[in-house]
Every structure is written in structure tokens, then in C-alpha cells.
Amino acid sequence: MYHSIKEWASSIRLNIPSLTIKFRGNGKHTKTLLRSEFLIAKDTRIPHMNSELKSTSPYSSLIVILVNDCTIINYKHMKSRRDFLQQLSASALALPFLPIESLAATAGIKDEPYQGPILRVAILGLGSYASRVAEAMKESKKAKLVGVISGTPAKIKDWQAKYNIPEKNCYNYENYDNIKNNPDIDAVYVITPNGLHKEQVIRVAKAGKHAICEKPMALNAKEGQEMVDACKKANVKLLVGYRMHFEPKTLEIINMRNNGEFGKVLFFQGLCGFKIGDPSQWRLNKKLAGGGSMMDIGIYAVNGARYMIGEEPVWVTAHETKTNTTLFKEGVDETIQFELGFPSGAVASCLSTYAMNNLDRFFLNGEKGFAEMQPSTGYGPIKGHTHKGELTHPHVTHQAVQMDEMSSIILENKKPLVPVDGEEGVRDLKIIDAIYAAAKSGQKVKL
Numbered sequence: 302m303y304h305s306i307k308e309w310a311s312s313i314r315l316n317i318p319s320l321t322i323k324f325r326g327n328g329k330h331t332k333t334l335l336r337s338e339f340l341i342a343k344d345t346r347i348p349h350m351n352s353e354l355k356s357t358s359p360y361s362s363l364i365v366i367l368v369n370d371c372t373i374i375n376y377k378h379m380k381s382r383r384d385f386l387q388q389l390s391a392s393a394l395a396l397p398f399l400p401i402e403s404l405a406a407t408a409g410i411k412d413e414p415y416q417g418p419i420l421r422v423a424i425l426g427l428g429s430y431a432s433r434v435a436e437a438m439k440e441s442k443k444a445k446l447v448g449v450i451s452g453t454p455a456k457i458k459d460w461q462a463k464y465n466i467p468e469k470n471c472y473n474y475e476n477y478d479n480i481k482n483n484p485d486i487d488a489v490y491v492i493t494p495n496g497l498h499k500e501q502v503i504r505v506a507k508a509g510k511h512a513i514c515e516k517p518m519a520l521n522a523k524e525g526q527e528m529v530d531a532c533k534k535a536n537v538k539l540l541v542g543y544r545m546h547f548e549p550k551t552l553e554i555i556n557m558r559n560n561g562e563f564g565k566v567l568f569f570q571g572l573c574g575f576k577i578g579d580p581s582q583w584r585l586n587k588k589l590a591g592g593g594s595m596m597d598i599g600i601y602a603v604n605g606a607r608y609m610i611g612e613e614p615v616w617v618t619a620h621e622t623k624t625n626t627t628l629f630k631e632g633v634d635e636t637i638q639f640e641l642g643f644p645s646g647a648v649a650s651c652l653s654t655y656a657m658n659n660l661d662r663f664f665l666n667g668e669k670g671f672a673e674m675q676p677s678t679g680y681g682p683i684k685g686h687t688h689k690g691e692l693t694h695p696h697v698t699h700q701a702v703q704m705d706e707m708s709s710i711i712l713e714n715k716k717p718l719v720p721v722d723g724e725e726g727v728r729d730l731k732i733i734d735a736i737y738a739a740a741k742s743g744q745k746v747k748l
């Protein structure tokens with residue numbers, strides 16, 4: 302054990318540019334230690350447990366974990382990041398608001414080389430989101446991009462060069478059923494326009510490969526269910542690309558809710574939208590998109606309402622407004638406002654639009670507290686705070702974490718806190734079907 306934080310910090314030579322002290326304990330020792338080490342004025346109120354204090358300390362290079370009011374976790378005797386994580390988990394010392402993994406990352410503790418199974422992925426559809434996923438996968442430890450499927454030979458060549466993909470792992474839309482004979486590919490990630498997902502996922506399943514499918518998984522719940530059934534029949538897993546289900550601040554709010562920190566949850570607001578550009582894009586084509594903003598961006602509010610409230614809705618009301626009938630043709634929604642009612646009595650009030658920018662906000666309110674996120678579902682950094690203060694989890698590349706987690710789900714049967722399986726995708730589509738029906742009829746639709 303070290304005699305001071307200074308001694309401890311210098312012994313492990315942590316190198317972090319800015320310091321946030323996270324601590325538990327509010328007693329005499331904590332106060333003395335903080336005063337002596339960080340020049341905190343005598344009358345500084347030491348915040349309660351789970352709080353944080355920005356320090357002006359010259360030792361701005363460490364995370365201090367004060368446990369039981371007196372113990373500094375002694376890193377010196379921990380040879381590796383794994384030891385550090387084990388000590389944290391085993392002793393129930395981990396700070397509730399920082400996932401242990403990110404605590405280790407923030408503390409500058411070096412990763413050990415990953416030695417577990419690796420999910421070998423081929424991407425189907427090499428458009429803009431696929432490019433983002435591919436770049437992010439460079440950061441993944443448990444998933445690797447090994448193959449591509451595309452209708453454009455020039456794109457295949459580009460991707461081969463960029464990601465070192467062997468010729469034998471390249472397919473086009475006509476021949477990718479042959480992937481069944483390729484033992485070097487475990488899963489296919491379908492990242493094409495929504496209207497193509499069903500047929501493509503079913504072909505992937507029939508080829509005996511696991512499928513990851515972008516959201517929305519299909520054009521409606523019936524199609525989604527057919528995909529789930531096909532994957533079950535083929536004995537492969539089907540996951541939907543819900544990256545927010547692995548985002549640390551989102552998970553923290555879900556954990557807080559599960560721990561009762563908001564009390565009885567009463568209300569959720571989800572605002573999701575952006576101003577759509579190019580009128581010729583597939584997102585404005587009913588056949589390929591399945592609708593308009595609701596299918597593309599409103600789905601985040603639907604899905605978010607469910608994971609933030611933690612229940613399944615039992616009724617839906619909806620109202621559609623259209624100001625531009627040239628851009629938003631029949632069956633392509635511009636703006637829909639909708640409400641979801643939950644069994645506990647909680648209500649979600651949401652907006653989905655292709656007509657306004659700066660809409661990416663979640664708000665959850667309960668009897669004892671609240672959580673607010675803005676941005677709430679963009680690529681990040683996500684920002685959030687609750688009645689207890691700001692959420693300070695470090696930003697992660699969503700798609701890198703998603704692919705690591707999906708690898709564990711597929712290869713090691715890991716159960717995520719919020720599901721990402723095909724059934725989860727179908728639940729959202731059932732609600733979206735009901736939203737469209739409610740907007741059309743003007744009636745409340747029961748689920």
C-alpha cells in the first residue's frame with residue numbers, strides 16, 4: 302500500500318491528460334486525503350458518494366479510487382489489466398457510474414492481447430454506413446472484416462485493397478449463396494436499403510451463416526418474423542444493428558432505472574429527425590425504404606422509448622403532417638408525432654421527422670429523478686446528465702463496441718443487457734406498423 306496518491310501515481314507512471322477524481326466515501330480520511338493531495342480548500346464540500354470532483358492538481362494524471370473511505374486500489378501489485386479488472390469486480394469496489402472496462406481504459410491500463418474467439422464478418426452492401434462500420438471494425442478486438450458482397454466490382458477492388466480482403470472472400474449479389482462453402486466467414490452483416498434486408502438475410506441464413514442486419518430489419522413486422530423464422534430454421538443467429546444498446550451512457554441510464562434511481566418512471570420524450578437532402582435517394586422511395594422518416598430515424602425513438610422505460614407499449618396514437626408532397630410521396634412520411642402507452646401508466650411522446658435538423662434528444666422522467674440525453678442516438682459523443690449530475694463515461698466508437706459485443710453474443714452466447722436479436726427488431730416493427738395504422742385512421746391502436 303502506498304502512503305499517498307502522489308507516491309502511487311508516480312510509481313505506476315499513469316499518463317492521462319486530464320484528471321477526474323472518482324471516489325466513494327465521504328468521511329474524514331477522504332477529506333484529508335483530498336485536501337492534502339489536491340489542494341482542495343478547507344471548506345470545499347466533498348460531494349456524496351458517486352460524485353466526481355475536477356481537480357486542479359498538478360498530478361493530473363491518474364484516477365483515484367477511494368474505497369471504504371481509506372483504501373487506494375494498489376495498482377502496483379496488479380501485473381495486468383485483467384488483474385485490475387478482477388480486483389475491482391471481486392471486491393464490489395467498482396464505481397457504479399463507470400463501467401469497469403472503461404475505468405481500466407481511463408486509468409491508462411494497457412490492454413492485453415485478446416486471445417478469445419474472433420467473429421469473421423463479410424459485409425453485404427458497401428455504401429456509406431458500411432464504410433463507417435468497416436472503419437470502426439479496425440478497433441474491434443473480437444470481430445474482423447474478412448469478406449465483402451457487392452454488385453459493384455470497382456468497390457470490391459477498393460475494399461480489398463483497403464482492408465486486405467482475399468479474392469476468395471469476395472462475392473456479388475448473384476453468387477453469394479456460395480458463401481456456404483467458405484469456412485473462413487462466420488457472419489454476414491447486411492447494410493443495404495431496408496427493402497432488400499428480408500431476402501438477403503434469408504439467403505445468408507440458408508447459406509448457414511449468422512446474420513447481422515441493419516435497422517429497420519425489414520419493411521414490416523410480418524417480414525421481420527419471416528427472417529427470424531428462417532434464421533431459426535437454419536440454426537443461425539440473427540442480430541439487428543442496434544448500436545445504442547452497447548453505448549455506455551445509455552446503459553448507465555438503463556442500470557439506474559433498473560436500480561430504482563428514477564423511482565417510478567412516468568414519462569419519456571424522444572425527438573429524432575434531420576432534414577433530408579437528395580430527392581432521388583432510396584430513403585425517399587417507398588419500395589426500398591418501407592416508409593419515410595419513421596422507418597429510418599423514428600425507429601430510434603420507438604426503440605429508445607422501450608429501453609429507457611423498460612416496458613413494452615400496449616397502445617399507440619399517431620398524427621402525421623406533410624408539408625412537401627413532391628419530396629414525400631404517398632406512403633413516405635415526412636413528420637409523425639406519436640405516443641406510446643405502457644402497462645405501468647408511463648407514456649412516451651415522440652417526434653420523427655425528415656423536415657428538421659437538431660433533433661436528437663431523449664428525456665426520461667420518474668418520480669425521483671430524470672435523465673436527459675442530447676445527442677442521444679447520433680454517432681457521438683453522446684451527452685447525458687441525470688438529476689445526479691453529468692454522465693462522464695468516455696466516448697466509444699459505437700460500431701466497434703457493437704461488433705465486439707455481437708461477436709460475444711454469436712460465438713459465446715453472451716446475453717446483452719438490452720437484446721439485439723431478431724425478435725427485438727420485430728417488436729419495433731410491430732409498433733411502427735401500429736403507428737402507421739394509427740396515423741392513417743386517427744384512432745388509438747392497441748398492441
Ligand code: NAD
Pocket residue numbers: 426427428429430431452492493494495497515516517542543544583589597
Ligand atoms: P447507402 O445508400 O449509403 O448504401 C446502400 C448500399 O446498398 C450501397 O452500397 C448500394 O450500392 C447498395 N445497394 C444494393 N442494392 C441497391 C438498390 N437496389 N438500391 C440502392 N442501393 C443498393 O445507405 P446507408 O446509409 O449505408 O444505409 C444502409 C442501411 O444501413 C439502411 O438499412 C439504413 O437504415 C442503415 N443505417 C444504419 C445506421 C445506424 O446507425 N445503425 C446508420 C445509417 C444507415
